[in-house]
Amino acid sequence: MNSPKDHTRDIAIRGLRLAYGDVPVLDGVDLDVPAGTVLALLGPSGCGKSTLLKSLAGLLRPRQGSIRFGSQVVCDDGRHAPPEQRDLGMVFQDYALWPHMTVGQNIAFPLQMRKVAKAEHARRVEEALALVGLAGMAARRPADLSGGQQQRVGLARAIVARPRVLLFDEPLSNLDRDLRETLCAEIGALLRTLGTTAVYVTHDHAEAHALAHCIARMASGRIASLEHNEPGH
Template sequence: MGGLELEGVTKAFGASRAVDDVSLRVEPGAFLALLGPSGCGKTTLLRLVAGLERPSAGRIAIAGRVVSDPGRFVEAEERGLGMVFQSYALWPHMSVAENVAFGLRVRKLPAEKRRRRVADALAMVGLDAFADRKPAQLSGGQRQRVALARCLALEPPLVLLDEPLANLDAHLRETMQREFRRLHRETGATFVVVTHDQAEAMALADTIAVMHEGRLQQVAPPQDLYAAPATEMVARFIGRGALLPVEILEPARQGRAPVRLAGRTLVVRSAAEAAGPGRLVLRSETLALSDAPDGVPARVVDAVYRGGFHTLDIAIDGVEGALVQVASREALASGAPVGLAIEDAWALPA
């Protein structure tokens, strides 16, 4: 199995840094997602790992072997990686089996070993009966499976996936997500996937690295990213959390700290090391309307019927320009006063 180590990796295009001083360690057998908005540098970082781009600075090691540093650069074809592209990149004139065997022929594997690898890879992705078909005779999901089989036939220690599900419809994406998870378990290889879709990243990966403007923002399991974002960018991007300005009154103790919001003192989850200005991260599922006296005073801005319930846009009194969303069984008129119960929240320093 092959792990991945990046140390101070930078890629500059003129004065612009597409990847800026990225250091990251991926354990052997892990499934990592590189996640971020378009233009954040995630695809460039994947291409640097693959050897399709040369870094401007830094060190890259795969399975303990240094493939790029200031004194050396191992070409892509010599890194022994598997890569699945968004476009599938299948040869239209070749059969499914011939496409899967292509990389093995390039590596000059003996014919019998090549035949066995192709059969095993096609069986793994459920396409044994399609070996003689051409790509044009396959659905989009089947073509994606062929591209994956071609990659797995090489038995690579590291599999790189560049937006592999972007061209599939919603149903096929869910099916292929299950397939990727199954194949990751069965092969034991290290998988790295690039995606801009946070739901896809959370469904696939055991660790997510969030990028923004070429830099890593946070690397953590999906649950930790959602519950305890390290930066405002991560808080807004993951789960589309609402951020409200608060005053952190004391440093966190045992993972909790008192904060001041709209004249009320709340004790919330936090890792703040000092008192001062902060941001309170709220998720809609941890908010509810309340008649209790300690409810945070607020008012309804808008209500949208969602089928069985309404989504209410709520503005908290005294907090300028911040809206939170709450699910409600009843529609409330715009401007109606309400109390807001905050069942869980995370405070981070501003």
């Protein structure tokens, strides 16, 4: 069990390297995200943002370097904790909901993975749905929801198990502008409520400034610059 102090975790990335074949994509990434803060990751298309995020999630295995979440080393030379052992939630650009499952079943999936008692599921799912403004929608199918609502379900699924790290990969880029602004503000409020450490990949500078305590820019497989920011300004 985690102690109450370990409610949220810092992230420390050191010397991370990853190549696709002979092409290096991460070329020595060093990055720290203090516990309870949001880091926005910006950079040109193809610079490796999603690759870095997937490495944090455990979906890709770096060739070299280390990743630590709080006291847990999740990746180190030879060591690789699978995603389900990293206590994280992830929100994807394309929502990645399972179409054959109801909204409630989609959201309950992380609870099932973590072996949370079945009797708890309905309450936790409703709580997460209420947090994203979709109370009462558990019985719907993803196909019967708008894009914005589907991404709210993606968000509810990411937070339902109250993970200690949240990862976002351009979660709003499939939505139109007005909705993007609304959901961005909602995600900001949610992150402040939960106080979860988060890495948020985006192309949108306004989104980064609205949400993040720190803005990192990637270039040539490394972190090229870091800028402190006051979220909402």
